[in-house]
Amino acid sequence: MMDLICATRLTSDDFWNRSALGLSLQRISHDHRLKPRIAFENRRGLPSVYNERIDAADAEAILVFIHDDVWLDDHFFFEHVSAAVNAVDIIGVAGNRRRVPGQPSWAFPTPRFEWDAAEHLSGAVCHGQQAFGKVAHFGPVPASCELLDGVLLATRRDLLRERQVRFDERFDFHFYDMDFCRSARQAGLWLATWPIAITHQSSGRAGSPDWQENYDKYLAKWGD
Structure with a gap:
């Protein structure tokens, strides 16, 4: 079984009827091994929502942390x-x-x-408002990495608990993924890209005031 953990500002009805992830999950709703764990009308930072699920008594063995503006193009x-x-x-x-x-x-x-230079990058993500968007190919997959994009992260729940790796709740919607990757690497965990087909509707908000605020917190924490 697998938990798909997502925080959305949308209501339940809007999520299931309008969002890329909600519509994708309905498309593959025959697969009862996938357990949507959606925080509707969310105003909390992503780390708070994600940590809550890591520690939940009924959490599944595999955890997938994913944004609500993601189309799942992969029916496997x-x-x-x-x-x-x-x-x-x-x-x-x-x-x-x-x-x-x-x-x-x-x-x-x-x-x-x-x-960054192409030789340092790995992965592929489609972009567009509809599913099966235009592919952005960053580099060979799979590949060991130091940093991963937080649009989709997956791991085993027991591993996070065993190594005491969590998302830092001082971050909200920016740098939580950078911080998580560094904490995981510090705990000796192996990060890598993997070939999984998704389309992401957003290109991010790098450079916005709230992004800068979180960047300052990130630099203060890690010292570089």
Whole structure:
């Protein structure tokens, strides 16, 4: 069994009838191994929602942390994610094989928001408002990484509990993924990209005031 954990500002009706993830889950609702765990009308930071599920008594063995603006283009989602987390500790769909001091994103090595060199990147993600969007190919997959994009992260619940890895609740919607990856690596966990087909509707909000506030917290915590 697999928990799909998502926080959305939408009501339950709007999530299931309008959101990319809600519509995707209805499309593959025949797969009862997938357990949607949705925080509707959410105003909390993502780490709070995610940690709550890690610690829940009824949490499933495999946890998938995912955004509500994601189309699941892969109708073998359960099989592919299960294979991934049995091969490596934490997986994502896009990431960076390296990390440099002060890096503000898995994709950008500096706050100038210029893409890192291709040899450091891995993964592929489609983009667009509808499912099966245009593919952005970042680099070979699978590949070991230092940083993963938080649009989709999957792992085994027992591993997070055993290594005492959690999402830091000082972050809300930015840098929670960067911080999580560094905490996981510090705990000796193996991060990698994996070939799982999704379409992401958003390109992020890097550079916004709330992004900058979280970046300052991130630098203060890690010292680089």
